[in-house]
Amino acid sequence: MAAGQARGYTEPVTVIYYIGITLLLLLAWPVLIFSSKARFGVSQKLGFIPTAVREHLKAASDKPIWFHSVSVGEFNAAYPLIKAVHEKYPSRPLVVSTTTGTGQKLAQERVGDIAQVIYFPYDTYFALKSWLDAINPALFVIVETEMWPGLISQCKSRRVPVVIVNGRISPRSFKSYCRIKPFFHRYVKMIERIGAQTANEGERYKELTDGAVPIEIMGNLKCDGLKPKSKEEIEKLRDDVALGPDDLVFIAGSTHEGEETAVLDAYTRVLKQLPEKTIRLIIAPRHPQRFDRAAELIKAAGFTVLRHSKSERFKNDFDVYLIDSIGHLASFYGIASVAFVGGTIAPIGGHNVLEPYTYNVPVIAGPRLEKTRDFARLLQDRDALFVVKNANEMALELQKLLSDSALRQEVGERGNKLLLDSQGAVKKGLAILEETLGLSADGNQLEEAGPAAEPKPSGESKQERGVTA
Numbered sequence: 001m002a003a004g005q006a007r008g009y010t011e012p013v014t015v016i017y018y019i020g021i022t023l024l025l026l027l028a029w030p031v032l033i034f035s036s037k038a039r040f041g042v043s044q045k046l047g048f049i050p051t052a053v054r055e056h057l058k059a060a061s062d063k064p065i066w067f068h069s070v071s072v073g074e075f076n077a078a079y080p081l082i083k084a085v086h087e088k089y090p091s092r093p094l095v096v097s098t099t100t101g102t103g104q105k106l107a108q109e110r111v112g113d114i115a116q117v118i119y120f121p122y123d124t125y126f127a128l129k130s131w132l133d134a135i136n137p138a139l140f141v142i143v144e145t146e147m148w149p150g151l152i153s154q155c156k157s158r159r160v161p162v163v164i165v166n167g168r169i170s171p172r173s174f175k176s177y178c179r180i181k182p183f184f185h186r187y188v189k190m191i192e193r194i195g196a197q198t199a200n201e202g203e204r205y206k207e208l209t210d211g212a213v214p215i216e217i218m219g220n221l222k223c224d225g226l227k228p229k230s231k232e233e234i235e236k237l238r239d240d241v242a243l244g245p246d247d248l249v250f251i252a253g254s255t256h257e258g259e260e261t262a263v264l265d266a267y268t269r270v271l272k273q274l275p276e277k278t279i280r281l282i283i284a285p286r287h288p289q290r291f292d293r294a295a296e297l298i299k300a301a302g303f304t305v306l307r308h309s310k311s312e313r314f315k316n317d318f319d320v321y322l323i324d325s326i327g328h329l330a331s332f333y334g335i336a337s338v339a340f341v342g343g344t345i346a347p348i349g350g351h352n353v354l355e356p357y358t359y360n361v362p363v364i365a366g367p368r369l370e371k372t373r374d375f376a377r378l379l380q381d382r383d384a385l386f387v388v389k390n391a392n393e394m395a396l397e398l399q400k401l402l403s404d405s406a407l408r409q410e411v412g413e414r415g416n417k418l419l420l421d422s423q424g425a426v427k428k429g430l431a432i433l434e435e436t437l438g439l440s441a442d443g444n445q446l447e448e449a450g451p452a453a454e455p456k457p458s459g460e461s462k463q464e465r466g467v468t469a
């Protein structure tokens with residue numbers, strides 16, 4: 001990174017940006033106060049630091065690495081990298097921030113014992129200054145998305161390098177960034193290094209930065225985090241929900257509004273088409289605030305709702321199991337015969353279509369795959385993704401898969417091979433962090449290095465490196 005401005009100096013355009021963000025917050029204040037979703041962590045987001053957190057940060061033996069993951073999906077991606085950093089450098093303090101309440105809860109559960117978990121501050125001058133003063137990070141790590149101009153600017157003025165890992169820019173987001181490129185360009189060029197998920201995303205980052213930032217293709221951290229549970233754990237889960245040895249299971253994961261209805265419709269049709277089989281349906285809405293809504297839809301379709309939160313078990317033919325808690329879907333894929341991945345019929349852009357293949361489970365998805373386009377195409381090239389537009393098409397694919405165990409196995413193995421071939425991103429992500437901070441010759445500890453630190457020599461200038469695999 002080029003030499004930054006003196007600490008404390010803020011460019012006029014950034015001052016104007018801070019004023020605009022502050023005015024937007026003032027206008028949104030009624031929502032922040034009265035919306036239960038937006039109210040999560042609002043005091044921390046405004047820059048007020050709990051005393052216990054401040055004391056814990058003050059007692060840190062070294063400058064922390066600060067990881068930011070917006071919500072559950074980004075945290076799940078970050079988790080294997082955070083874990084790898086802690087295992088290799090156990091004395092290095094870690095801070096993990098999230099924006100949403102669900103992300104915060106999951107982060108507390110998974111890494112609360114090895115990291116200080118906080119809410120990410122609003123991108124205002126005083127909120128950012130408060131947290132950066134308290135944390136005094138050695139490195140700021142953005143996981144996947146969210147490039148905030150204020151945060152990047154303040155990190156630069158403090159000579160704190162900012163890197164992106166598991167970088168993702170959908171075509172739609174890319175168009176939005178391009179529209180504000182005259183303003184945004186100055187900030188994205190302040191980023192030290194970018195580890196993009198795919199070559200396509202690497203090219204988008206390269207265009208946004210005009211080649212001024214080193215970009216590497218690191219793969220997807222979420223693939224590294226997809227490790228199957230043991231056979232014993234999966235058998236226990238089957239017993240916990242009272243599945244019979246020959247029961248087939250259709251799981252609809254990460255569903256959004258409109259998708260539960262399509263799934264229930266398709267399921268009802270398949271029950272009539274395959275009366276000789278016992279087929280169980282499990283639904284996992286993406287967001288907790290929709291758990292009750294999903295329960296209502298299940299009841300309206302004529303089924304009985306079983307809730308995971310109540311440890312209920314299958315008893316009757318018309319039971320539908322609702323995963324109404326966060327962090328359990330990945331394990332439930334281990335008992336699935338076929339999966340539908342949500343956010344693909346609803347206009348969301350898709351969730352992780354590779355996740356069910358952790359357990360060789362064939363995947364059905366809708367056509368809205370913008371956010372997971374690269375993996376979706378790779379699966380389609382291997383005939384391992386069944387794309388449907390509606391409940392009728394879903395029922396046809398579901399019937400075909402549930403009727404043919406050999407087909408399920410064949411498709412599952414093809415998808416699982418792609419998943420295994422796509423792993424290795426944690427190693428590349430760890431190398432990005434180590435090289436940015438500077439690694440001691442003995443490999444045992446991270447040295448202090450300013451943002452001028454470059455990646456390992458390649459014989460090229462920062463501008464010449466561009467996108468590298």
